[in-house]
Every structure is written in C-alpha cells, then in structure tokens.
Amino acid sequence: MTNFTPTAPDSTEAPLLVPLRFEDLTQDGRLVLEALPNALGAIAWRSALPRDPFIRTCFDKGIVAILTRFVVRALPGPFGANAKLEARGGHRIVLADDGRLMLDVRGAIHAPIGRTYASTARDGEMALAGEVLAEHAFTRLFSPPGKRRVTRDDLSELPPVTETRPASPLPESVATLPIGATPLEPGLRPDTVPFTFGLVHTDSNMHVNSLIYLRMFEEAALRRFVELGRGAAWLAREVDIAYRKPCFAGQTMRVAQQAFMHDGRLGVVATLSPDAGTRARAPESLGAEPSVMAEPARPHTFMRMMFEP
Numbered sequence: 001m002t003n004f005t006p007t008a009p010d011s012t013e014a015p016l017l018v019p020l021r022f023e024d025l026t027q028d029g030r031l032v033l034e035a036l037p038n039a040l041g042a043i044a045w046r047s048a049l050p051r052d053p054f055i056r057t058c059f060d061k062g063i064v065a066i067l068t069r070f071v072v073r074a075l076p077g078p079f080g081a082n083a084k085l086e087a088r089g090g091h092r093i094v095l096a097d098d099g100r101l102m103l104d105v106r107g108a109i110h111a112p113i114g115r116t117y118a119s120t121a122r123d124g125e126m127a128l129a130g131e132v133l134a135e136h137a138f139t140r141l142f143s144p145p146g147k148r149r150v151t152r153d154d155l156s157e158l159p160p161v162t163e164t165r166p167a168s169p170l171p172e173s174v175a176t177l178p179i180g181a182t183p184l185e186p187g188l189r190p191d192t193v194p195f196t197f198g199l200v201h202t203d204s205n206m207h208v209n210s211l212i213y214l215r216m217f218e219e220a221a222l223r224r225f226v227e228l229g230r231g232a233a234w235l236a237r238e239v240d241i242a243y244r245k246p247c248f249a250g251q252t253m254r255v256a257q258q259a260f261m262h263d264g265r266l267g268v269v270a271t272l273s274p275d276a277g278t279r280a281r282a283p284e285s286l287g288a289e290p291s292v293m294a295e296p297a298r299p300h301t302f303m304r305m306m307f308e309p
Helices: 035-051 053-060 152-157 171-175 210-227
Strands: 016-019 064-074 084-096 101-112 126-139 235-243 252-262 265-274 301-308
Touching: 016 035, 035 053, 035 064, 035 084, 035 101, 035 126, 035 210, 053 064, 064 210, 084 126, 171 235, 171 265, 171 301, 210 235, 210 252, 210 265, 210 301
Parallel strands: none
Antiparallel strands: 016 084, 064 126, 064 235, 084 101, 101 126, 235 301, 252 265, 265 301
C-alpha cells in the first residue's frame, strides 16, 4: 500500500528492547498496529531525540515536534506476550519545500517468533515485526493560534538545518482509493456511531493522543465490514494516517469511510470530522477565547487502512 522508502537514517546504536503488553497481541499472535508506534517512541523520544542538541534547543524555546503523519505496517509473526521487541531506527531534521521545519523518524521492529502459551517450529527466530514512518511538524505548541508554525524564517534562533526534502502530500491524498482498487460502496458514508473524546484519550501535548485514532478507525471499519456482509474477523495490518488538526477532550467526532478491495485485501479510506449538530470548543489553556468556535470545513484526520483475515 505504501512505499517504505527510508525517511531517516538507521541508527548505529544497539537496538532497544521494548516489553510487550498482553493486549498488544491478538489471539493468533499477531501484533496490533498501535504496538509498533510505542516501540518507535522508545527509540526516538526516550532515547535518541532527548540527546539531540537541536531538539533540546527547541524545547528550551517552547518549540515541540508534533506528529502529522504515521505510516505503520505490521508483519504476521506469531509472537508471544513475554517477548521483547527489538527496536532500531533513526531521525532527521529537515526543511520541507513548503517552508515547514520537520522531524522525520523511521523505525524497524524485530521480535522472536513464538507463542504465549505454546511453541512453534521457529521459536526464538528473530523476525521483522513491523515498520513505522513518522512525520512531525515543529510548532510553538502553547502559543496563540496563528503564531504556532515554525518555518525557515525562525531558523536564526535555532541551530543550522541544511537538509531539505519535498513537502509532505496533502492530508486529503491519504484518504483516496489506491490505484486499481475496487470500491465496495459508492463513496464515503458516515459511521453509525459517533465518538466522544474525554480526558482519558489525551496526553501531555494537550490534545487527543495519536494512537487513539488507530483503534477508533479500526473499530469503525469493522462495523462497516459487518454492514457490508463481510463479517468482523479482520485485523488491520497497514495504516497511513495524516493528522491535519488535533482533537480535544469534549469533542464529539464522526468517521466517514468507504470500503474497498485491493490486491485481494479488504481496506477502508476514512476521514474524521466534528459530528453534525456539535460544535468544537478549543481549550482555554491553549490561549483560545472561552467561546464556541465555528466548525472547520475540512476534516481533522485522513486515513487509509488495509486488513487481513
């Protein structure tokens, strides 16, 4: 579905060992998608990035790299819940052609073949468990609206950045059918169930955590598959998700999605927008006026996800 061309160099450091949670594995030993970004966080945000002088300087100036796009692919395994993931990756800080200052992170995650309660003929054999690409935009997270974006005009106060790359694709391009796909319905249709975010869905960046969206979109897709007579025994194996605008606690959102077939696999493209009849309220802690704000015309999030039985 997505070309996993490296967007950042591999680290020369030894891989980090990341414990699995019991709920990171399905009944057949396959990893759920959100387990892989957790490993990426270990090699990036809890290891290499805190030591990077550029990142430290940005943090001191109130500048934070916020995730704008994830591409995640999970491999079959099987793996056991007592195994540890071996995570290795790298990062780069670049100027995109559109002038935005970006952080690109790439990670490859390996794990020993095995099962939680049984054995296999390949027990202990190291296998690729998944790959993750992540794009982040640097922003002044706690500044007033309109003053948060960081571009090349701000580089005079930061260490030099010499590497460049093309601008990221528009978020809308993620929620389009792959070339050669066969749609199973005419277009995007709203999910039957709205989703209300609470504090449990948020993190220290003051908005809904990026991994929450993966499970939310997968559950919405399963409801659509059942509606289309395809059943619910499907597991997401790949996702490409672009975060155009954050969501906050208290917002009620609704997925609109379209199911399709591509190369014998089931998939969905989807968007996430404020639910009809609700209006988004920005947190006062981020400098917004304590009043109801007008709904944006564009969705907050765009996604393409592929499934296997």
